Amino acid sequence: xxxxxxxxPQPSPWxxxxxxxxxxxxxxxxxxxxxxxxxxxxxxxxxxxLGDDLEFRPSAGTGEIYTVTTQxxxxxxxxxxxxxxxxxxxxxxxxxxxxxxxxxDDRERARIGxxxxxxxxxxxxxxxxxxxxxxxxxxxxxx
Amino acid sequence: xxxxxxxxxxxGEVPSGKFPDRSELDAALTVCREAILDAGLGPRDIDVxxxxxxxxxxxxxxxxxxxxxxxxxxxxxxxxxxxxxxxGGATSSSALAVADALIASGQARRxxxxxxxxxxxxxxxxxxxxxxxxxxxxxxxxxxGHNMNAVGALATARYMHETGTTEEELASVCVSLRKxxxxxxxxxxxxxxxxxxxxxxxxxATPLRSRHCNMLADGAAxxxxxxxxxxxxxxxxxxxxxxxxxxxxxxxxxxxTDLARLGFVEAGRAAYAESGxxxxxxxxxxxxxxxxxxxxxxxxxxxxxxxxxxGAFVAAGETSPGGSLPMTTNGGMLxxxxxxxxxxxxVLVEGVRQLxxxxxxxxxxxxxxxxxxxxxxxxxDSHVTVLSREAA
Ligand SMILES: [Zn+2]
Numbered sequence: 364x365x366x367x368x369x370x371x372p373q374p375s376p377w378x379x380x381x382x383x384x385x386x387x388x389x390x391x392x393x394x395x396x397x398x399x400x401x402x403x404x405x406x407x408x409x410x411x412x413l414g415d416d417l418e419f420r421p422s423a424g425t426g427e428i429y430t431v432t433t434q435x436x437x438x439x440x441x442x443x444x445x446x447x448x449x450x451x452x453x454x455x456x457x458x459x460x461x462x463x464x465x466x467x468d469d470r471e472r473a474r475i476g477x478x479x480x481x482x483x484x485x486x487x488x489x490x491x492x493x494x495x496x497x498x499x500x501x502x503x504x505x506x
Numbered sequence: 507x508x509x510x511x512x513x514x515x516x517x518g519e520v521p522s523g524k525f526p527d528r529s530e531l532d533a534a535l536t537v538c539r540e541a542i543l544d545a546g547l548g549p550r551d552i553d554v555x556x557x558x559x560x561x562x563x564x565x566x567x568x569x570x571x572x573x574x575x576x577x578x579x580x581x582x583x584x585x586x587x588x589x590x591x592x593x594g595g596a597t598s599s600s601a602l603a604v605a606d607a608l609i610a611s612g613q614a615r616r617x618x619x620x621x622x623x624x625x626x627x628x629x630x631x632x633x634x635x636x637x638x639x640x641x642x643x644x645x646x647x648x649x650x651g652h653n654m655n656a657v658g659a660l661a662t663a664r665y666m667h668e669t670g671t672t673e674e675e676l677a678s679v680c681v682s683l684r685k686x687x688x689x690x691x692x693x694x695x696x697x698x699x700x701x702x703x704x705x706x707x708x709x710x711a712t713p714l715r716s717r718h719c720n721m722l723a724d725g726a727a728x729x730x731x732x733x734x735x736x737x738x739x740x741x742x743x744x745x746x747x748x749x750x751x752x753x754x755x756x757x758x759x760x761x762x763t764d765l766a767r768l769g770f771v772e773a774g775r776a777a778y779a780e781s782g783x784x785x786x787x788x789x790x791x792x793x794x795x796x797x798x799x800x801x802x803x804x805x806x807x808x809x810x811x812x813x814x815x816x817g818a819f820v821a822a823g824e825t826s827p828g829g830s831l832p833m834t835t836n837g838g839m840l841x842x843x844x845x846x847x848x849x850x851x852x853v854l855v856e857g858v859r860q861l862x863x864x865x866x867x868x869x870x871x872x873x874x875x876x877x878x879x880x881x882x883x884x885x886x887d888s889h890v891t892v893l894s895r896e897a898a
Contacts, residue, residue, distance in 0.1 A: 370648040378645065404646045404758075430667075430765060432659035433712045434651060437719075439638040440631060442651040450656050450711075452760045462647045462760035475667045486649065493649055 369441035371491045378405040380419050385492040390424035390481045392457055393417055403459035424481025425499070426455035431465065431473050449473055453496055466495045473498055507782040510897050511610040513737035513744035514602075514729050514858045516545025521692040522725035522843035522852065526627045530566045531578070533726035534622035538579055541728040546740045547616060550584040552730070554614040556601050558621035559592030561636060561846045562628055575620060591619070594640060594882030595794060598850035599750065599889030605731040606747050615733060621848040622726035633722045641883025643758040655719050657884045658797030659711035661765045665799050666713065668766040669806075673713065675817030677704035679798035680717055680840050682826040687837025689827070689868035694723050694843035720796050723843025727851045729858060734897055743862040748783065748875075749892040751776025759884040769888035770807025770879070781892035783875055785809040788892075790876040791831055792857030794850050795838035801825075804879045805833075808890065832870045835860060850880040854891075861895050 374382045381404075384391040393405040397414035408415055431451040438446060449465040451473060465473040466484060473479075479496040486493050518540030520533045534557075542549060557570035573588040575581075593600040601619045608614035625633060637654035665671060681701055687693035699717065707717040737744030753769030756762040778784050791810055793801040802816040810831055811819035819825070825833035836842045836856035839849040857878045859865050874896060880889040 369651075370644065372645045372649050375645070404643075404761075430660045430664040432656050432663055432714075434653075434656055434659075435709045435711060437634060437653075437655055437710050438651055439648075439653045440635050445651060448651055450650055450652055450660065452660060452765075460760050460763070462643075462650055462652060462758070464650050475663060491649075 367440040368487050371486055371488060377407045377417070381405050382491070384419065385483060385494050388483045388492065390422050390494055391419040392422045392455070392459065394420050401457040401459050403455065403461050422455065422457060424455070424494070426453050426479060428465070428473055428475050428477045428479060429454045429460060430475055433471050447471060451496065453479055464495045465498065467497045469498055508749060508780040510734050510746050510748055512606045512731050513734050513746045513897075514893070515732045515737050515740045515744050516541040516543070516547070516730035517728070517855045517858055517862070518544060519692055519727040519852065519855055520725065522723040522845055523694040524626050525724045528724065530560060530563065530622045530624050530726070531569070531574070533724070534575060534620055535578060537622065537726045537728040538575060538618060538620050541618065541730050544741070545730040545732065547730065549580040552581055552616045552618045553584070553586045554608060554617045555581065555585055555588040556591045556605065556617060556619045557588065558597045558601060558619065558847050558851060559590055560623040562624045592847070593887070594847055595796065595850045596880040596882035596887050596889050597621070597847050598854040599752065599878065599880040599891050602731065602747060602854065602891060603750050606750070609731065609733050615736070617731040618728060619731070619851070620726070620728040621845070621851040623846040623848055624724040625846040626721070626723035626725070626843060628722065641757065641759070641886055647758055647760060655711045655714060657759055658719065658799065659714045660759060661885065662713055662797065662799040664765040665803060669815055669817065671802065671815065671817035673705060674701055675821045676713070676718070676798050677701045678817070678821040679795070679801055680704050682820055682823070683795065683834055683838040683841045685826045686835045686868055687841030690836050690842065693837040693841050694721065695837070695841045714797065718798055720839045720844035723845050725843060725845030725848050725852065727848060727855045729855055743864070743895070745858045745861045746894050746897045747891065748894045749777040749780030750890070751780065752887055752889040754887045756886055757883070766803065767807060768803055768881070768885055770804050770890065773888040773890040774808040777877070777890040777892050781894070783892055783894070787875050788877050789831070789873050790835070790857065790860055790870055791825070791833045792853045792876055792878040793834050793838070794853050794880045795834060795840050796844060796849060798840065800881065800885065801833065801838070807888070808877060810877070827868065835865065835868050835870065853880070854878050857893055861893055
C-alpha cells in the first residue's frame with residue numbers, strides 16, 4: 364500500500380487561484396469585497412454574507428500553531444515514507460485557520476503557540492505546490 | 507420545558523468484534539427481531555424503519571436504503587416508510603431526534619432504528635483509509651496526511667494544553683471504560699488494562715498511543731421508539747426522551763475555533779432546558795468516546811464532574827464501577843469496538859439498557875435519569891440527549 368501516491372488537491376474553479384499562487388510560491392488569502400473579511404479555505408460564496416464578489420489578497424503567511432501532532436505510525440496510504448510527519452492547525456495573523464504540515468529538521472519540536480511562517484513544497488506530481496509551515500526561529504524558540 | 511412525546515421501548519444488540527463469518531444482514535435481522543420482541547411488538551406494528559448508514563460495503567448500504575430489511579422482516583404493505591438517517595457517529599442522537607419528531611407530529615407510531623456494519627473485517631489499511639475520508643477535506647486536509655487518529659491527537663493536544671490534563675488522567679479514561687467492558691459479554695476487549703500499559707503502548711500520533719486509539723469492529727444494534735402515552739402498555743420499562751440539544755461546529759476540524767470544548771456547553775444547556783432537569787439530576791452518562799479526549803470534553807461541557815476537571819474526576823475513579831457517575835458502561839468504542847456509525851448506537855442502547863434495568867452484572871442501581879452524547883465525522887457536531895425512567 365505504501366507505493367500508493369499521496370492524495371493531491373484537485374482545485375475547484377474558486378480555489379484554483381490559491382493553488383496557482385502556491386505554484387508561484389506566493390501565499391494568498393481569499394477575501395470578500397462586500398464585507399471585507401478574510402476567508403480560509405477559499406469558498407464559492409462568502410461564508411459571512413454569501414457575497415460572490417471575492418478576491419485573493421497577498422498574505423505574509425505568518426501565524427501560530429493552534430494545535431499540532433506528530434504522526435509516528437499508522438498513516439493513511441501514501442504517507443508511510445513521510446513518517447514521522449507533523450500535522451498542525453495554524454491560526455494565521457489574519458484570524459483564519461488552515462491545516463498544514465510543519466516541515467524542517469526541528470519539526471517535531473513544534474508546540475502549541477509557536478510562531479510559524481509559510482514555505483512551499485513541491486508534491487508528488489511535480490506540478491502541485493503545497494503551502495507548508497516552518498517554525499519561525501527566534502520567536503518560536505524563545506518560549 | 508418540552509412536552510415528552512416519545513420513549514424507547516425495545517433494544518437489540520449482538521457482540522462487537524471481528525466476525526468475518528457473520529454477514530451484516532445476519533446481524534441486522536438478529537438485532538431487529540430482538541428489539542421488536544423486546545418492545546412487545548410484531549413486525550407489522552412497525553410503521554417507519556430508519557436504517558443507519560453503513561460504511562464497509564456500499565452494496566449493503568444500498569440494501570438498507572432500498573427497504574431490504576422491511577422485506578426480510580415481513581413489513582411489506584404495513585411499513586409506511588423506510589428512510590436512511592445518517593450523521594456518522596452522531597446518527598444515534600440524530601435518529602432518536604428524528605423518531606421523536608415523527609412521533610410528535612403523528613407521522614409515525616412505531617419507529618425501528620437499526621445499524622449493522624462490518625468495518626472490523628476490513629483489511630487494516632483500508633480501515634485507516636476509509637476513516638481518513640469521513641469528515642476529512644479531500645482538498646484542504648488529506649494532502650497533508652490527515653487521518654482519524656490525527657483527528658483525535660489534534661483535539662487531545664489542544665484540550666491538554668488548555669486544561670492541564672495529564673497523560674495519566676487521559677489514560678484513566680481508557681482504564682475506566684475497560685473496567686466496564688470486563689462486565690459486558692458483547693465487548694471486544696475485556697481483559698483488565700492499566701495506566702502503565704496505556705502509557706507504555708506504541709506511539710501513533712502524539713500524544714496518542716495505540717491504547718488510546720479505538721479498534722474497528724463488526725457490530726449491530728437496534729431500538730424501537732413509540733409514543734410516550736403508549737409506552738407503558740408495551741413495556742414495563744419505557745425510557746422517555748426528555749430533551750435533546752445539539753450544535754454543528756465544523757466539517758473539517760481545521761475550521762473549528764474551539765476544539766477543547768466543541769459544542770457541548772450549548773448542546774447540554776439546550777437538552778437540560780428541554781428536559782427540565784440539570785446536571786445534578788443525572789446518575790449515568792452514556793458518552794460517545796472513540797478517543798479518550800471526547801468523553802472529557804463532554805463531561806466538562808455538561809457540568810457532570812462536581813466542579814472538578816473531567817480528567818481529575820475520571821482518574822479518581824468516579825466514572826468506573828462503584829463511582830459516583832458511571833460512564834459508558836458498555837466499555838465504549840475504546841473497549842467494545844468501533845463499529846463505524848454504530849459505535850454511537852451501541853452507546854445509546856447501553857444508556858437505555860441501564861435505565862431499563864437490563865444491564866446484568868454491570869447494572870447500576872437506583873437509576874432515574876441519564877445523558878447520552880454523540881458526535882459525527884471529525885466531531886463535527888455535539889449532541890446531548892436526556893433520557894429518563896420518568897415521563898415528567
Ligand atoms: Zn462577505
